[in-house]
Amino acid sequence: MLSFTEENYLKAIFKISEKEKKSASTNSLAKHLETTPASVTDMLKRLSEKELIHYERYRGVTLTTEGNRIATSLIRRHRLWEVFLVDKLRFDWEHVHDLAEELEHIYSEELISRLDAFLNYPKFDPHGDPIPNAEGRFTIRNQMPLSELSTGQTGQVLGVKEHSNAFLRYLNQIRVKPGTTIKIEERIDFDASLRIQVDNREHCTISYPVAQALMVKKI
Amino acid sequence: MLSFTEENYLKAIFKISEKEKKSASTNSLAKHLETTPASVTDMLKRLSEKELIHYERYRGVTLTTEGNRIATSLIRRHRLWEVFLVDKLRFDWEHVHDLAEELEHIYSEELISRLDAFLNYPKFDPHGDPIPNAEGRFTIRNQMPLSELSTGQTGQVLGVKEHSNAFLRYLNQIRVKPGTTIKIEERIDFDASLRIQVDNREHCTISYPVAQALMVKKI
DNA sequence: AATTAATTTTAGATTAACTTAAAAAATATT
DNA sequence: AATATTTTTTAAGTTAATCTAAAATTAATT
Incomplete structure (x- = not known):
């Protein structure tokens, strides 16, 4: 079982590598997570220990297959909760991110698969971002x-x-x-x-x- | 902002004092929270410092007005989420407690008031326990x-x-x-x-x- | 290539939450 | 009332996650 913090690191690494199409640097992670580079180094060692990331000193990090699986699952949970908050609870789309950021850490396959069904298996969240399915696959659209x-x-x-x-x-x-x-x-x-x-x-x-x-x- | 642990202590104190109709003892809290009496004493000092409990060494604890308000709010959130899980996500009632135990810690007035409305302002949870309203009042029934x-x-x-x-x-x-x-x-x-x-x-x-x-x- | 600047890591401390073991206080029993 | 038992607290130490400041490494610039 991972801590909230560890999960947030995995998500941040996923997002940064996706955006910049290369391994995530200590500094970029520190900025993204609003913490210090020293703390990031600390955590990278721990995640590397757990074989969730590939880490070499001074070289930046990428996710292992397992790390990638977890990050994708977090994104799935985040985006499903956003759909719930907007479609069911009628929140405005600018208000759902922070709440989904907390809800996503609740780990239960059962919860997420039931939520998915309840929401009618949405493929995109309220911002138009794709929701990975249970196998971690994203729907691609021409845009x-x-x-x-x-x-x-x-x-x-x-x-x-x-x-x-x-x-x-x-x-x-x-x-x-x-x-x-x-x-x-x-x-x-x-x-x-x-x-x-x-x-x-x-x-x-x-x-x-x-x-x-x-x-x-x-x- | 309280930690998960602090919130769980307040809830435990609430439940124990309610059940036994007297102040909660260190030992009863340790049993309820599955921890050691030493850890409990540690935490009681911290909660007392924050004026959430009345605490005197060797004398057990009760909630202050503020502590009671927080505990009641946690119970409200817990029970509303249980209704959601059973009524909307179709969980069996024996499976909802642990999930609600996590969901209840997400603090947002807005979230809870919208959830309450979405569920049609339920007065009781799936086990028949009363759900306190936003002001903290429980519905009493003859039973x-x-x-x-x-x-x-x-x-x-x-x-x-x-x-x-x-x-x-x-x-x-x-x-x-x-x-x-x-x-x-x-x-x-x-x-x-x-x-x-x-x-x-x-x-x-x-x-x-x-x-x-x-x-x-x-x- | 040497120097400067930026980035990253190490070292050393801090804090919350927890633990075990021993001491202190309260309660129960003879 | 004295003793034994139970309960509670203190003391001392651990772990995860953080921090600041200094050192080490890499990258950029002259």
Whole structure:
């Protein structure tokens, strides 16, 4: 049985290696986990001892098969709980992360498989991130940043690549969420911002970084 | 913010004082929490420091107003999660205690009030124990052990006073749960066991301790 | 290549929660 | 009341997870 802390390290290693497509460094882990590099080194030794990570001094870490299995299971639990909180308890999507962060540590195959069934085996969480199935497999979808659509094209929002409260609240404001359709009406040369139409109704202008964080499929 | 351990101590003190109607002793706490008396003394000092308990060396402990508030909130959370697990996730009642024991430690007013609403403000958990409301008030019901009914009388099961897996599984077997009606058909003088009829259908014989653990209302 | 800067690790301490063993206090028994 | 028993506390030490500060290693820059 792993401690909360150990589980959080595995998840952090998974996320960092996924994002940067290479082994996670001590410093990046320290930043991600809001702790000191010394503490990270300490913990890496322990996780290495337990054969959950491949660790060589000064060389960064990657997950072993077992470490990867555990990290994936944590992500599965996290995202299922997020679906529960949004779909069943009617939380706003910007408020579910911290709660799911706690709920995910409750380990019980039975609990998670029943929750999964109760939620009707969702494949994606409220932010559009894929929920690994019980075997750890993620559903892949064809998606691209809204910023890559051409003027005149329409996309349907599948998810977001940025999870900060500020960003999610902004999307609530302009009434954009997974499922929403967005048509690119005009591109402003000066700063690459976009004039868009939301769900065939409202019009508004969004900055380029916003368009980069919105993942869509062309329709 | 209290640790899991501290919260478990408060709950244990609450339960022991409730049951034995006096201050909880170091030994009873050690037994209840499956630890040593020395560890208990250690923790009592810390909780006393935080003004959550009234503690005098060699004299046992009681909860302060604040300690009582926290313990009651934990019981509320525990019992609401049990309702969720049984009513929504379709767990058997003998399997929910340990999971609720973990879920209860997730602190969020918002989470609990939404869960409460989602479950339709239940007043009792799957074992028939009252769920304190947000203000900490328990609903009181008129109830008595089945063993106190006279021969010929009928009662409706409201809950159980014994929560062991073995007992709950036995009740499943004889198809008794909250809501079930039981008619006393005969009392066996030799060992005070009872011949009963369940839900106007099956007949069976139960021992006196079983009849003591079944709480009913006369109908 | 040598120096500087950044990153990572070690060393040494701290804290919460726990343990065992021995001492102290309270309670029960003769 | 004195003694024995039980209960509780203290003392001393352990372990996981953290920290700060200093040392070691690697990477970057001149």
